[in-house]
Amino acid sequence: VLSFTEGAPTADDVRRVLGLVGSETYLELFGIIAERRHAEVFRYVGRLMDQGYDLAEFYRGLADAFRSLLVTRLDGVEAAGVREDLRDAFAGAAERFAAGDLLRMLAQTAELDTDGRFRKSGQQRLLLELLLLRFSYLESTVTLEAVLAALGGGSAELPLGAGARVDEASARPVVRETPVPRLAAPVQPVAPPAQPAPTQTPERTGPLEPGEVKRAWRATVEAGDGVPAGTTLFLRSAPLAVAEGVLRVQLPAASPALDRLATPAARRPLENALARQLGCPITLEFVADGGSEGPEPSRITAESHRQDRLRRLTEEEPLLAAAVREWDLELVD
Structure with missing residues (x-):
C-alpha cells in the first residue's frame, strides 16, 4: 500500500x-x-x-x-x-x-x-x-390497501404511480357477494333441425365406357368413400365387368367383403360414391368366384404378373388396347 x-x-x-x-x-x-x-x-x-x-x-x-x-x-x-x-x-x-x-x-x-x-x-x-x-x-410493490383506497376515492395515494405491483400477501380483504336477481328470458321456440338434403347425382347422357367405370371404381376404392372397413384390399384387386348400368364385382368366396356388402342398404353408400364419380347412377353386384369348385389357380410368375397388369391397363384404356393388339406391345418394368 x-x-x-x-x-x-x-x-x-x-x-x-x-x-x-x-x-x-x-x-x-x-x-x-x-x-x-x-x-x-x-x-x-x-x-x-x-x-x-x-x-x-x-x-x-x-x-x-x-x-x-x-x-x-x-x-x-x-x-x-x-x-x-x-x-x-x-x-x-x-x-x-x-x-x-x-x-x-x-x-x-x-x-x-x-x-x-x-x-x-x-x-x-x-x-x-x-x-x-x-x-x-x-416493478414496485404496493400494498392492496393503497390500491383499494386509490380506486375508492380515499386519501391514500399509490407510492410510485403506474406500473406498480400489488402485494396480495400484505392484505386480503373479505369480499361479500350480493346476489343479483336474474330476469327470466322469454322462451324462444326451438326450430327443428334442418334435414340434410338428399344426395343428387348429376345427370349424364350416353352409355358408360368400361374403362371409365373401372377408373372411377379404383378412385372410389382408394378414397375409401363408402367402402366398409377391412374390404379395401379385396375390392381394389377384384375383377370387374360392366353391363347395362350394372357393375359386377367378382370376389373370393371367403372374402369378408361379400358378407359386409350383401344387402342393398350396405351397398348404397358405395353405389352413391361411385355414382358421384361417374355422374350417373349405377348398381353394384357382388358375386363369388366359385371358391374351390373352379380350376386350381396357376402359380404367379413375373410373366403372369406383367400380363395381368397389361390386361388391367388395356381394360381401362380402349385406345391402349387397340395399340397393343395392332403392334403386339409388351409391358416393360
Missing part, C-alpha cells in the same frame, strides 16, 4: 489498492435504481472497470449492501451495522424502496452466483449489467 500512495495512507487508499468497494459506491447505485436511470447502469459499471475494481469483489459487497438496506427498512439503521457517518444516507436510500422490492433484489443477487456461475464466468461485466438493469426495471 505504501508503494502506491504518497505520504500517510488513508482508508480510501487501502480500499483502492486492495480493490475493495466502499459503501458510497453502493449508495450511488441505489440512487440510479430508485430513479430508474437505465442508461446510467452502463456508465456506472464502466466507471467500476476504469477505477480497477474487481467485479467479483463488487458482487460480494453488493449482496451485503442490499442486506444492510433491507435491515434498515425493516428494523432501523442502528440494527444494520453501517458506518455512523453513512447512517443518514442508508436511511434515506431505504425509504425509497419497499421492503418487498429489496427482498426481491437481494434474492436475485444471491441467485446470480449459484454454483459459482458469476465467479467462473468470462462475461462478468455482461452478467452484472444485466442484473443491475433488471433492478432498474423492477
Whole structure:
C-alpha cells in the first residue's frame, strides 16, 4: 500500500489498492435504481472497470449492501451495522424502496452466483449489467390497501404511480357477494333441425365406357368413400365387368367383403360414391368366384404378373388396347 500512495495512507487508499468497494459506491447505485436511470447502469459499471475494481469483489459487497438496506427498512439503521457517518444516507436510500422490492433484489443477487456461475464466468461485466438493469426495471410493490383506497376515492395515494405491483400477501380483504336477481328470458321456440338434403347425382347422357367405370371404381376404392372397413384390399384387386348400368364385382368366396356388402342398404353408400364419380347412377353386384369348385389357380410368375397388369391397363384404356393388339406391345418394368 505504501508503494502506491504518497505520504500517510488513508482508508480510501487501502480500499483502492486492495480493490475493495466502499459503501458510497453502493449508495450511488441505489440512487440510479430508485430513479430508474437505465442508461446510467452502463456508465456506472464502466466507471467500476476504469477505477480497477474487481467485479467479483463488487458482487460480494453488493449482496451485503442490499442486506444492510433491507435491515434498515425493516428494523432501523442502528440494527444494520453501517458506518455512523453513512447512517443518514442508508436511511434515506431505504425509504425509497419497499421492503418487498429489496427482498426481491437481494434474492436475485444471491441467485446470480449459484454454483459459482458469476465467479467462473468470462462475461462478468455482461452478467452484472444485466442484473443491475433488471433492478432498474423492477416493478414496485404496493400494498392492496393503497390500491383499494386509490380506486375508492380515499386519501391514500399509490407510492410510485403506474406500473406498480400489488402485494396480495400484505392484505386480503373479505369480499361479500350480493346476489343479483336474474330476469327470466322469454322462451324462444326451438326450430327443428334442418334435414340434410338428399344426395343428387348429376345427370349424364350416353352409355358408360368400361374403362371409365373401372377408373372411377379404383378412385372410389382408394378414397375409401363408402367402402366398409377391412374390404379395401379385396375390392381394389377384384375383377370387374360392366353391363347395362350394372357393375359386377367378382370376389373370393371367403372374402369378408361379400358378407359386409350383401344387402342393398350396405351397398348404397358405395353405389352413391361411385355414382358421384361417374355422374350417373349405377348398381353394384357382388358375386363369388366359385371358391374351390373352379380350376386350381396357376402359380404367379413375373410373366403372369406383367400380363395381368397389361390386361388391367388395356381394360381401362380402349385406345391402349387397340395399340397393343395392332403392334403386339409388351409391358416393360
